[in-house]
Amino acid sequence: MDAQLRQEIVDLCTAMLATFSKEYIKAYTIELVKKATKEARETPSPYFLEKRPKDFDKSDIFKGSLIKLGAVRKNWLKRHFVVRYDYSVDYFVDENETTKKGTINLCGYRVEDDPNQSAITRIFNLAEKLGVDTSSIPKPKELPPFTIELYHYSRRCYYIQCANEDEFKEWVEMFRICCRRAYGLKNRDPCHQGAFHVAVRNTRWSLGRYGYWSYGGNEIQILSDLISTEVEYDILGRALRKLPNVPWFIRNFLRNKMMNVIDGIITSAVNPSWAAMDKTVTELRPTVEPRIKNQVDPIAQAQGNIVNKMKEQIMSAAQQSIEQHLAPHLAKIVRTTKEPIQSGFVESFKIWNDKTNGYSGNGSKESFSEYRRYPNNCWTMHPARIQIHDLEDPLRDLSKIFSDIWPSSIIYSIKEDITAMAYDGTYTFEKTVTEDQQDIESSKNSTREKYEHDVYTGTDEQIKFVIRSCACPVLFKVLKPITKPILSSLSSLVPSGLNDFLDVDEMYTQLINDIVDENTQIALDQIKN
Structure with missing residues (x-):
């Protein structure tokens, strides 16, 4: 990776974080406005059933003993897994649940029910990016039957083995539910949640990325993934083409080294930037929220006027x-x-x-x-x-x-x-x-x-x-x-x-x-x- 390429990545990080920061602070203020407006004018729900609070029942959801592949020694060890009410997954040495070995938050992950095939697919996709002849790539070592892969492209992956097909099907479905329902953002404030997701969307839109993008995790992980994805779109292809024409293992080794450098650049930019954003909105809210509550009616009136003007000017084009x-x-x-x-x-x-x-x-x-x-x-x-x-x-x-x-x-x-x-x-x-x-x-x-x-x-x-x-x-x-x-x-x-x-x-x-x-x-x- 030469100095010019490194500088391109630094510049992209700086630009995207500046865009996100602007969008997040703006969206946070708008979420405070929505909150004040909703409190002032209760809008009836179209549904008759009452909404169950997320933490209404804190009982454990699912549990069972499985075999897990160790992260360091790569040996298979029996562990007792417990899916908590918030869809985080704790695992213990045994059923007594006294010695906890770790917690898995699957927000942003996906479940692979055929990890052997998915590994081959990922290797072939990577080989295509690297311009390597796939016939020269050896097959990866096969995992045992009934193995589940909890996969994330930039975080630790987990490999879990079930005893039989029924157990395998149960846990595949349960892990998929955890992937979807696990909560990643550390800040649980609804205004923050709404603003963060709007800022992610608007940052992507500013780059012309209007389609669907799957993401999950905490704030720093999501921002890092957002930038990493754009680096892959915009820069990584050019960087990979500069790799020398050498065997697969060497090219993959060089590619991984390059990704480590890129991840380091992104992390060093995201951590202080997010800390500054978080501090800004934390200090902003006590000042801004009382002002909003005192101006709910003028805000609603101005918004109505602007929307009416907007309808007049864009309705024809929108309908067309x-x-x-x-x-x-x-x-x-x-x-x-x-x-x-x-x-x-x-x-x-x-x-x-x-x-x-x-x-x-x-x-x-x-x-x-x-x-x-x-x-x-x-x-x-x-x-x-x-x-x-x-x-x-x-x-x-x-x-x-x-x-x-x-x-x-x-x-x-x-x-x-x-x-x-x-x-x-x-x-x-x-x-x-x-x-x-x-x-x-x-x-x-x-x-x-x-x-x-x-x-x-x-x-x-x-x-x-x-x-x-x-x-x-x-x-x-x-x-x-x-x-x-x-x-x-x-x-x-x-x-x-x-x-x-x-x-x-x-x-x-x-x-x-x-x-x-x-x-x-x-x-x-x-x-x-």
């Missing part, structure tokens, strides 16, 4: 883009997605109803302990979640038209919302009995009515989610050259003193989402009629 890129496919998307999504929610209701009818406790909180945990069992919810597999072919076809969608992510997200509704159903029933003091049968009936309503609400909301996932990346790309000068001019309409509290770009993003939702609702109504 929708007519060109979305409308020809809209009815078909609604028809092909509605049946599997609705079937999934209907099946989740049947499972909930069966479990609820089977409840025979005395109405105490303790008597609900087993009942409330049934959605954690992947096999119990499997009949509902598997319905969504029927979306695979339609979404794969749509990806030929909407190239920035990620079918597997869309499918998994819908599965999770189906499971979340089952959690909300159990919580609503339990709360109605234990806190609202309704009798058990009345509580079952009232919760049943709410669940049945939410099945259809959930179906419509998930169809809108699918269509937003397809259409919005395309629309943002197409409309960017048209809307950029318009949005710039609309910034002048922000009243003096409210500049920090109103974000024209965020209003625009929400407006496009709303326009897509409105068109989707029209298509839904037409199909229902």
